[in-house]
Amino acid sequence: EAQVTQNPRYLITVTGKKLTVTCSQNMNHEYMSWYRQDPGLGLRQIYYSMNVEVTDKGDVPEGYKVSRKEKRNFPLILESPSPNQTSLYFCASGKQGAQETQYFGPGTRLLVL
């Protein structure tokens, strides 16, 4: 079954405690991306990757890091989380240049106290 998986699905943490949200896809997609979704603001892109070892900033990259060492995985790293990073996070993957193939993961709800 074609899918994008994220872990954990729910996370409560405290300010400053480093965390990683994993994302994995089994569709051999070149493109992967992280979004955050906040009420009234819609989905905003954090980082994206066009292929292994190729990553770039989206619209709201501050406070986040990513890496793409393998094609299937695209972890999101919060080195020092702050309360304003409390949000719903979605990972997505797709074929490069083919928007209609973009699949979203199930989401990770993060609360930073």
Place this chain on the structure above:
Amino acid sequence: QKEVEQNSGPLSVPEGAIASLNCTYSDRGSQSFFWYRQYSGKSPELIMSIYSNGDKEDGRFTAQLNKASQYVSLLIRDSQPSDSATYLCAVEPRSGGYNKLIFGAGTRLAVHP
């Protein structure tokens, strides 16, 4: 001005009626346009894409695009309670080419029996 604007709703329609969802965008050179449906607590799923002016029909859904007016809409005919969800409009800006999408904040649709 937001890049992609939608009325947040809720838009309430009776079962069997036509629901009309609207979206405007600011980048006149935008290439491609998408409608995603997002059920509460779930990830967005693509339901329609449209690339040229006019109408595109798929089952009960019709997407309409007017690039001159920078306007895209989604019509849902014979609305069902299962259509109750938030509908996200997404636009590929002219500087795309790497799967970038700009999302609106979404319109919440409620279909009542």
